Amino acid sequence: MNVERTTRSAAWARAALFALGPVAVALLAGALLLLAMGVDPLAYYGYVAGRGLLSPSGLQATLTRMGPLLLIAASLIVAFRAGIWNLGGDGQFLLAAVSAAAAAPALAAHAPVWLVLPACLVLGAAVAALWSLLPALLRAFQGINEIITTLMMTFLGVSLANVLIKLVFRDPATTVPQTRTLPVADRLPRLFDTTVSSGLLIGLVAVVAVHLVMTRTAFGLKLRTVGANPGAALHAGLPVPMLTVVVFGISAALAGLAGAVDVLGTQGNVRADWNPAYSLTVVPLVFLARFNGFGTIAFVFLFSVLSIGGESAARRLGVPGYFSLVIVAILLVVLGLAEYLDQRRQRKGED
Amino acid sequence: MVGSSVSGATAREAVVSLRGVTKRFPGVVANDRVSIDFRPGEVHVLLGENGAGKSTLVAMLAGLQRPDEGGIVVGGEPIDISSPRKALDLGIGTVFQHSMLVPSLSLVDNFILGGPWWKRPDRAGAAERMRARAESIGVRLDPFALAGSLSLGERQQAEIVRALMRGNRCLILDEATAMLTPRDAEQLGALMCRLAAGGLAVVFITHKLDEAIAWGDRISVLRRGRNVASLGPEDLKAGDVAAVTAGLVRTMFGADAADGTRGPEGRRRATPAGPVVLAAGDLAIDDDAVPVSGVGFTIRAGEILGIAGIDGNGQKQLAEALAGQRPIRAGSLTLNGRPIDRAGVGERRALGLRYVTDDRLGEGTVGPFSVATNLVLKQIGEAPFWRKGVEQPAAIADHARRRVGAFDVRTPGVGTPVARLSGGNIQKVLLARELTGTAEAVVFAKPTYGLDVRNTHATRGRIREAAEAGCAVLLISTDIGELLELADRIAVMSRGRIVGTVDNDADARRRIGELMSGTTQ
Numbered sequence: 001m002n003v004e005r006t007t008r009s010a011a012w013a014r015a016a017l018f019a020l021g022p023v024a025v026a027l028l029a030g031a032l033l034l035l036a037m038g039v040d041p042l043a044y045y046g047y048v049a050g051r052g053l054l055s056p057s058g059l060q061a062t063l064t065r066m067g068p069l070l071l072i073a074a075s076l077i078v079a080f081r082a083g084i085w086n087l088g089g090d091g092q093f094l095l096a097a098v099s100a101a102a103a104a105p106a107l108a109a110h111a112p113v114w115l116v117l118p119a120c121l122v123l124g125a126a127v128a129a130l131w132s133l134l135p136a137l138l139r140a141f142q143g144i145n146e147i148i149t150t151l152m153m154t155f156l157g158v159s160l161a162n163v164l165i166k167l168v169f170r171d172p173a174t175t176v177p178q179t180r181t182l183p184v185a186d187r188l189p190r191l192f193d194t195t196v197s198s199g200l201l202i203g204l205v206a207v208v209a210v211h212l213v214m215t216r217t218a219f220g221l222k223l224r225t226v227g228a229n230p231g232a233a234l235h236a237g238l239p240v241p242m243l244t245v246v247v248f249g250i251s252a253a254l255a256g257l258a259g260a261v262d263v264l265g266t267q268g269n270v271r272a273d274w275n276p277a278y279s280l281t282v283v284p285l286v287f288l289a290r291f292n293g294f295g296t297i298a299f300v301f302l303f304s305v306l307s308i309g310g311e312s313a314a315r316r317l318g319v320p321g322y323f324s325l326v327i328v329a330i331l332l333v334v335l336g337l338a339e340y341l342d343q344r345r346q347r348k349g350e351d
Numbered sequence: 352m353v354g355s356s357v358s359g360a361t362a363r364e365a366v367v368s369l370r371g372v373t374k375r376f377p378g379v380v381a382n383d384r385v386s387i388d389f390r391p392g393e394v395h396v397l398l399g400e401n402g403a404g405k406s407t408l409v410a411m412l413a414g415l416q417r418p419d420e421g422g423i424v425v426g427g428e429p430i431d432i433s434s435p436r437k438a439l440d441l442g443i444g445t446v447f448q449h450s451m452l453v454p455s456l457s458l459v460d461n462f463i464l465g466g467p468w469w470k471r472p473d474r475a476g477a478a479e480r481m482r483a484r485a486e487s488i489g490v491r492l493d494p495f496a497l498a499g500s501l502s503l504g505e506r507q508q509a510e511i512v513r514a515l516m517r518g519n520r521c522l523i524l525d526e527a528t529a530m531l532t533p534r535d536a537e538q539l540g541a542l543m544c545r546l547a548a549g550g551l552a553v554v555f556i557t558h559k560l561d562e563a564i565a566w567g568d569r570i571s572v573l574r575r576g577r578n579v580a581s582l583g584p585e586d587l588k589a590g591d592v593a594a595v596t597a598g599l600v601r602t603m604f605g606a607d608a609a610d611g612t613r614g615p616e617g618r619r620r621a622t623p624a625g626p627v628v629l630a631a632g633d634l635a636i637d638d639d640a641v642p643v644s645g646v647g648f649t650i651r652a653g654e655i656l657g658i659a660g661i662d663g664n665g666q667k668q669l670a671e672a673l674a675g676q677r678p679i680r681a682g683s684l685t686l687n688g689r690p691i692d693r694a695g696v697g698e699r700r701a702l703g704l705r706y707v708t709d710d711r712l713g714e715g716t717v718g719p720f721s722v723a724t725n726l727v728l729k730q731i732g733e734a735p736f737w738r739k740g741v742e743q744p745a746a747i748a749d750h751a752r753r754r755v756g757a758f759d760v761r762t763p764g765v766g767t768p769v770a771r772l773s774g775g776n777i778q779k780v781l782l783a784r785e786l787t788g789t790a791e792a793v794v795f796a797k798p799t800y801g802l803d804v805r806n807t808h809a810t811r812g813r814i815r816e817a818a819e820a821g822c823a824v825l826l827i828s829t830d831i832g833e834l835l836e837l838a839d840r841i842a843v844m845s846r847g848r849i850v851g852t853v854d855n856d857a858d859a860r861r862r863i864g865e866l867m868s869g870t871t872q
Contacts, residue, residue: 218732218740224720225728231714234676235706236729237696 052309067199071258083227088150089279091157096124096256128256136248197265211293371421399573444514454499504535625652628823634682657838674706703791718770723751775806
């Protein structure tokens with residue numbers, strides 16, 4: 001028992017080292033890139049930290065941004081742990097966002113807020129789950145690669161959302177094609193006296209719940225078995241096609257929930273050209289955390305700081321706004337290298 | 352070591368010689384003191400079952416693996432073949448079972464892939480050399496054809512030409528006919544004989560007897576990593592084909608007296624007269640490669656029915672269909688009188704049917720999962736390991752510790768990922784999982800495949816215990832010695848059918864050999 005505990009804490013320390021080491025190296029490499037671009041890296045990181053983390057309004061924006069990102073992360077963790085590469089989160093997100101944005105103002109006129117908001121969240125999740133049904137069935141019963149089909153469904157989903165806004169749900173009162181704006185009073189409540197949306201709470205609950213379900217329950221173990229070794233799942237008598245469809249449903253529903261939360265909590269409406277592409281942005285974060293829910297929370301927070309702070313740093317220093325993505329990309333490369341070195345070291349140890 | 356004691360004549364003649372080569376992997380001895388000489392001008396066949404150690408031997412000759420003990424002598428000098436490049440430089444060319452050509456490139460581009468990157472590739476020159484080399488061995492080859500557009504036989508010819516362009520002393524063909532149509536295989540055989548006639552040492556690896564006899568000048572039989580028999584030209588050309596075949600079957604599958612793993616022959620105990628537990632009638636199972644049809648048997652409580660046969664004759668399909676992993680197209684299957692041919696895997700398991708798969712890492716276990724989790728992998732969600740769907744780690748670990756103790760699994764802990772264990776211990780984990788609880792009938796698929804002597808012994812003990820505890824046991828094995836040691840009756844499977852069933856008496860070995868080599872058909 002004692003031995004197991006020490007190895008476990010050693011494993012935790014190693015995991016932390018393997019998560020934080022690459023972050024430090026990536027920030028350093030990012031600094032070198034900034035130097036090469038003629039930007040003072042200290043100033044850049046200073047603005048990032050100052051705006052994204054240290055100023056009250058910035059921190060609140062960071063935390064609010066985390067809500068949908070965490071939900072997307074939960075969506076990806078469910079799918080990836082089950083070995084299903086649902087990369088169609090952006091289409092699922094956007095269709096859910098449009099559904100919620102269309103339904104909420106319409107319902108708000110007739111029903112109390114406490115009923116409208118949950119109803120719209122469920123609606124968003126349901127629409128997204130429905131959108132994933134085709135790739136799910138194709139994967140479950142025909143073995144068709146879901147990476148391709150979900151990416152294709154994203155193209156269709158983004159276009160469909162666009163069309164819906166322009167032709168069906170368009171707010172006649174505005175010139176820009178967008179849905180009717182949900183009054184601030186009818187949006188998701190804010191936390192305490194801050195501007196942080198309660199979407200953050202929903203996101204945190206979702207990630208932790210997904211983490212616990214995947215690691216502590218029979219259902220989660222079934223999904224992990226399918227993901228780690230489909231042959232063994234079949235051998236153990238698990239209903240692999242059924243589980244596949246269920247995983248798609250849960251994953252897409254969480255992505256849809258992210259869309260609904262973003263609209264009901266922050267955006268208030270959806271413009272026709274709006275596509276934040278959160279899903280593909282969160283994919284590397286989930287990988288960095290190795291599908292661990294708590295690690296994901298940390299990485300999503302870090303990314304939120306980077307993207308909120310990066311936006312303001314970009315304006316002041318003339319760095320492109322997507323530089324935060326560059327840092328995430330460097331981080332991924334560094335992590336890949338770390339993994340490679342670790343495996344080589346382990347192989348040497350075995351010889 | 353042995354090198355100096357070998358008579359001068361053979362040492363000079365051999366191009367490549369293995370001298371007491373031993374190679375071990377965790378829990379498995381792949382090659383055990385193998386000594387073989389490969390002479391120029393001969394087709395030397397390495398014959399053996401899957402897992403007999405042929406591929407490891409090839410890997411060492413090709414520079415992919417290095418022997419743990421013993422050495423390889425090339426052209427009279429002991430040489431360390433440290434890399435594939437070194438092997439090629441020594442003139443040893445290897446054609447592997449699976450095509451190593453890039454399908455989207457032309458043959459000539461495939462051939463010059465390994466060239467220095469800073470030089471402009473000399474396509475025309477290479478194509479000319481290819482064409483000339485191909486012609487010299489009587490093969491027609493279009494250097495500019497896309498590799499992917501060629502038939503498997505043509506691709507293989509191209510790979511042989513490529514091997515010959517680098518290595519011209521010794522050509523190794525690893526399971527070369529496994530993927531070929533009979534006609535392509537026939538051509539390959541003729542080509543091998545031509546190459547040997549031209550002075551090359553050809554090493555041909557196969558598990559097909561007829562090919563070995565038809566094309567081989569010399570045959571070495573590998574069994575459990577050892578070279579158990581060698582037949583020279585005099586043996587092959589003298590006897591008639593049937594006699595040689597029967598002799599080879601015996602050596603391949605365990606008639607060899609030097610094999611220490613074999614127990615007493617013929618089960619002397621009376622055949623159990625308990626009730627029929629597992630009964631199959633006229634089973635038909637669909638499969639692209641080996642469809643199974645007309646398979647029927649009954650197994651009583653406490654009885655062990657052996658299924659003998661060369662690997663790949665429908666044994667796996669049968670086992671999977673019995674376990675419920677593969678649909679049964681027609682026929683009946685009952686367990687204790689209850690039809691189960693439409694039941695799912697879980698339902699059959701719940702009724703007491705167990706399947707110990709031979710694909711231990713591919714489907715038997717989930718490598719990265721802990722030993723403890725793997726032990727309950729077929730009971731996910733069941734009490735006491737899960738309550739209301741929530742995992743009970745203490746119960747699972749407890750169960751694992753008891754199983755690990757009872758089945759003598761050597762593992763650092765129950766939390767260790769199962770893939771870290773040796774093959775023998777992974778097998779013990781599987782046995783612990785399948786033989787725990789109320790097993791009524793157990794299907795063992797090649798239960799000692801790839802295991803070392805000690806683990807083989809332990810596994811056979813478990814099989815015997817299961818039968819003695821009243822289980823109906825179906826034992827699928829490619830090792831006749833094992834079947835003779837354990838089974839009450841032995842059925843022989845060939846091309847998806849059961850071609851005969853014999854009682855395990857003193858004469859069983861001969862009759863099984865006849866059924867397997869088809870001489871009684």
